[in-house]
Amino acid sequence: MRLGLAVLALGGCLSLAVSSVSAQAQPGAAVSLQxxxxxxxxxxxxxxxxxxxxxVGPFSAAGIPLRLKEGHILRRTWHLQSDATVLQVLDVLRRQLVEQGYEILFQCETRQCGGFDFRFGIEVVPAPDMVVSLSDYHFLAAQKPASSVTGAEAADAAEATQVVSLLVSRSGTVTYMQLIEVTPEKQAPLALVTSETSPPALPLQGQTQTASGLENLLEQQGHVVLDGVAFGTGGEALGQEAIASLERLAGFLDEAPKAQVLIVGHTDSVGGLEDNKSLSLRRAQVVKETLVQTYGVAEARIAVAGAGFMAPIASNLTAAGREQNRRVEVVLLSR
Incomplete structure (x- = not known):
């Protein structure tokens, strides 16, 4: 589907001030956007x-049409506090993608995409970095065709194509932007050993999640799911399994006395949105209260939020997936 020129015509009347000029993206490099x-x-x-x-298509009874792409994956998100509409923001970024040689494969807005079913069938960076309003979002997928090739090289052209997806949504007064890029890159070969050679013993799961290990994960990823902080459907009480994880978090906060964190509660998809948002906030609050009352962490260093079922990390169609989604994450706000 070739939508590039039509897309530009559609957004021709839209304009929005952009930040300082950045370098033009080079083939194989991360997309550079203003x-x-x-x-x-x-x-x-x-x-x-x-x-x-x-x-590459809207949700239907058969699901969402997907195109699997392998390569280096870069996920980036931005927030914008302004009166701009979702389409205005999308248009600014879409134009640049087309100018950089990308061909629009698919584009939709909330209802055309499939609303709830589309949103929860695609990859979305967890809240609070990315939030998707189920009543106001736009999505597009695009690809940059490979350089002209002939003969035997033609078979590799499709695999060498660089693809991106752009998701823009507005919740309250904030517009959220997510860009996911897949760049085919030659990876350094893995070191190999014969099957008779015993590899080094791997550490037991959770062994490296000390206070310092938690600190490393927070600094590298920006957020971490708290191990053992799990709940039954509709539940908000902490079990004994949560103690070790909360002790590690308290230890990190003790070693980094200026650090501030956000505790985000999550739920599965059982029940309504508002009830789940309230439940997820209570789950975050009980973690904060435990850190403050049991471990002596200053209350002012911990903020709380509830994402409800808007940021799943697994499918809500299975019991195992719903269990994973009933979780609490800690987000590092400052160090």
Whole structure:
């Protein structure tokens, strides 16, 4: 589907001030965009080699059409506090993608995408870095065709294509932007040993999640799911399994006396949105109260939020997935 020129015609009347000029993206490099003036970077997550399911059509009874792409995956998010509409922000970024040689494969707005089903069928960076309003979001998928090739090289052209997805949504007074890029890159070969050679013993799961290990994860990823902080459907009480994780978090805060964190509660998809947002906030609050009352952490250093079921990390269609989604995350706000 070739939408590039049509896309530009559609957005021809839209305009929005952008921040300072950045360098033009080079083939194989991360997309370089001029963002709307006032936009702030929220997160950056990289996977050296992974698989991304690129949505290329709306949700239907058969699900969401996906195109699996392998390569280096870069996920970035930004927030914008302004009166700009979702389409105005999308138009600014979309134009730049087209100018940089990207071909729009698919684009939709909330209802055309499939609303709730589309939103929860695609990859979204967890809140609070990315929030998607179920009544106001736009999505597009694009690719940059490979350089002209002939003969035997033609078969590799599709694999060498660079793809991106752009998701823009507005919640309250904040516009949220997410860009996911997949760049085919030659990876350094893994070191190999014969099957008879015994590899070094791996540490037991959780062994490295000491206070210093938690600090490293927070600084590298920006957020961490608290191990053992799990809940039954509709529940908000902490079990004994949560003690070790909370002790590690308290230890980190003790070793970093100026650090401030945000505790974010999450739920599965059982029940309504507002009830789940309230439940998730109570889950975050009980973690904060435990840190303050049991471990002596200053209350002012901990903020709380509830994301409800808007940021799943697993499918809500299975019991195991719902269990993973009933969680609490800690987000590092300052160090």
């Amino acid at each position: 963002l709307p003036d006032g936009a702030t970077a929220r997160s950056k997550r990289e996977t050296a080699m992974g698989t991304y399911a690129l949505p």
